[in-house]
Amino acid sequence: MTAKYVMAIDQGTTSTRVILYDHSGATVGLVRKSLNARFRQPGWVEQDAALIWENTATLMLEVLEQYQIDSADIISIGITNQRETTVLWDAETGQPLAPAIVWQSKQSTQIAERIKDSDVIDTIYAKTGLWVDSYFSATKIMWLMEEHPEWEPLFEQERVRFGTIDTWILWNLTEGREHATDMTNASRTMLFNIHTLKWDQQLLQLAKIPMSCLPVVKNSADDFGTTSLLGTPIPINALIGDQQAALFGHQAFQAGAIKSTYGTGAFIVMNTGHEPQTSKYGLLTTIAYSINNEVNYALEGSIFVAGAALQWLEEGMGILEDVTLSSQMAQNSSLAQPYQDIYLVPAFAGLGAPYWDQKIRGAAFGLTRMTNHMDLVRATLESLAYQTKDVLEAMYDDTGIERTQLVIDGGVAANDYLHQFLADLLQIEITRPVKLEMTARGAAYLAGLQSGFWQDQADLPKNVPTVTAAGRAYQSERMVKQYQNWQRAVESAHVFAYSES
Numbered sequence: 001m002t003a004k005y006v007m008a009i010d011q012g013t014t015s016t017r018v019i020l021y022d023h024s025g026a027t028v029g030l031v032r033k034s035l036n037a038r039f040r041q042p043g044w045v046e047q048d049a050a051l052i053w054e055n056t057a058t059l060m061l062e063v064l065e066q067y068q069i070d071s072a073d074i075i076s077i078g079i080t081n082q083r084e085t086t087v088l089w090d091a092e093t094g095q096p097l098a099p100a101i102v103w104q105s106k107q108s109t110q111i112a113e114r115i116k117d118s119d120v121i122d123t124i125y126a127k128t129g130l131w132v133d134s135y136f137s138a139t140k141i142m143w144l145m146e147e148h149p150e151w152e153p154l155f156e157q158e159r160v161r162f163g164t165i166d167t168w169i170l171w172n173l174t175e176g177r178e179h180a181t182d183m184t185n186a187s188r189t190m191l192f193n194i195h196t197l198k199w200d201q202q203l204l205q206l207a208k209i210p211m212s213c214l215p216v217v218k219n220s221a222d223d224f225g226t227t228s229l230l231g232t233p234i235p236i237n238a239l240i241g242d243q244q245a246a247l248f249g250h251q252a253f254q255a256g257a258i259k260s261t262y263g264t265g266a267f268i269v270m271n272t273g274h275e276p277q278t279s280k281y282g283l284l285t286t287i288a289y290s291i292n293n294e295v296n297y298a299l300e301g302s303i304f305v306a307g308a309a310l311q312w313l314e315e316g317m318g319i320l321e322d323v324t325l326s327s328q329m330a331q332n333s334s335l336a337q338p339y340q341d342i343y344l345v346p347a348f349a350g351l352g353a354p355y356w357d358q359k360i361r362g363a364a365f366g367l368t369r370m371t372n373h374m375d376l377v378r379a380t381l382e383s384l385a386y387q388t389k390d391v392l393e394a395m396y397d398d399t400g401i402e403r404t405q406l407v408i409d410g411g412v413a414a415n416d417y418l419h420q421f422l423a424d425l426l427q428i429e430i431t432r433p434v435k436l437e438m439t440a441r442g443a444a445y446l447a448g449l450q451s452g453f454w455q456d457q458a459d460l461p462k463n464v465p466t467v468t469a470a471g472r473a474y475q476s477e478r479m480v481k482q483y484q485n486w487q488r489a490v491e492s493a494h495v496f497a498y499s500e501s
């Protein structure tokens with residue numbers, strides 16, 4: 001083998017990263033560019049699709065320049081992405097027709113409610129594994145089409161292309177203007193049948209979305225065309241949604257293996273093997289990855305607000321100078337005594353699993369004259385742990401699999417306070433990799449497997465360095481009480497949302 005590296009593009013909600021890995025799994029180059037969102041109306045979250053592509057292309061060139069890497073040394077590229085985020089573009093001009101509608105965005109809430117009121121909700125769950133919500137791409141496409149009847153001629157001429165961010169980047173990157181996605185991303189649209197592994201005609205008809213605008217669906221590790229952006233033509237050998245990519249990055253290949261990623265949102269995903277498994281608690285049944293037409297399924301608990309809550313403390317409230325200070329601030333919080341705790345329900349975009357409550361909004365409980373900014377930071381970090389427990393309890397009950405250890409990753413997992421609090425709350429070992437970018441790593445592994453850089457899953461790098469926090473037994477009793485209080489806080493926020501005049 002002559003090539004030395006695999007390149008991973010990780011297009012997240014908060015930033016885009018391009019990372020190079022060598023055969024041992026070491027990170028040999030990493031560049032990052034942050035990405036802003038626009039909030040034009042309450043609940044709306046939009047991003048500039050053209051900028052997403054521009055940033056990606058810039059970073060791909062930058063990583064080579066900064067680390068003095070020859071493009072001929074890159075064997076293949078894997079792309080992983082924030083999922084569900086919806087782009088529509090005109091294939092003739094190559095221009096987006098509208099801003100990208102981000103996964104958290106609530107434009108299509110009424111459309112989702114309309115669908116929920118009809119009798120197709122169970123059919124949709126049976127076919128797609130998803131509970132109807134504005135989170136998924138289908139309602140976002142429907143909203144865009146309803147808002148823009150003037151696009152009808154473009155649809156008739158089959159000029160409109162739909163893509164999640166993987167597809168948008170791939171289309172821009174490839175000479176042949178490849179219009180493709182992988183099964184993990186397709187499984188988040190609410191239009192893909194996770195059993196037949198095809199776009200579902202009945203759902204397309206219900207949503208009035210023409211098949212002509214949808215991408216071809218391939219395996220997560222596959223041949224997606226080549227790019228000459230870097231000089232030497234390089235194959236693109238993997239597309240995969242970021243949460244599934246993190247699962248793959250942790251090498252969580254066994255049924256029952258589980259990971260929790262804390263980025264803009266937090267997503268807890270359990271590999272359930274080759275059979276899809278349903279949930280009594282609103283967990284999603286989704287595709288974990290597909291290789292050589294063999295599919296692994298997953299159960300997922302989606303938490304809409306994780307790092308986004310810290311960004312809110314920083315940018316919205318102005319009480320956090322920098323997110324990297326949040327761990328220390330939480331340790332310095334004055335609320336050391338039991339029963340003085342405060343609770344923040346960060347339901348800024350409703351609550352995802354296991355509540356699926358679109359209407360609930362954020363709330364804080366237990367404030368006194370003594371409460372200060374450090375206490376709010378602490379309550380925010382703790383809310384991520386409580387939501388993790390909510391999902392894990394549901395997963396245990398759905399699958400009967402007890403857990404003694406959990407692996408975590410993502411930008412927020414750098415937070416030492418959260419790391420230890422999670423261990424104390426769950427009373428298990430919580431392990432995080434020293435390099436937290438498991439999402440990119442998963443995309444690199446898949447691209448590397450497809451291109452023969454690694455021969456098979458057993459050949460993937462071992463001994464990725466990690467740090468583990470153990471649950472402290474003396475915290476156990478207090479944690480039981482705090483978790484009960486958290487549940488009361490969520491219930492109270494729910495009651496408030498539904499009693500509004």
Ligand SMILES: Nc1ncnc2c1ncn2[C@@H]1O[C@H](COP(=O)(O)OP(=O)(O)O)[C@@H](O)[C@H]1O
Nearest residue numbers: 012013014015263264307308324410411412415
């Ligand atoms: N030390 C930290 N403590 C808490 N949150 C952090 C820390 N460092 C970064 N974050 C948060 O992590 C998020 C970014 O994580 P990342 O995995 O890069 O997200 P994404 O994939 O959504 O772009 C941001 O919301 C940021 O506020």
Ligand SMILES: O=P(O)(O)OC[C@H](O)CO
Nearest residue numbers: 012013082083263264265
């Ligand atoms: O941007 P992240 O890393 O929080 O991931 C977003 C998810 O893919 C949304 O489903």
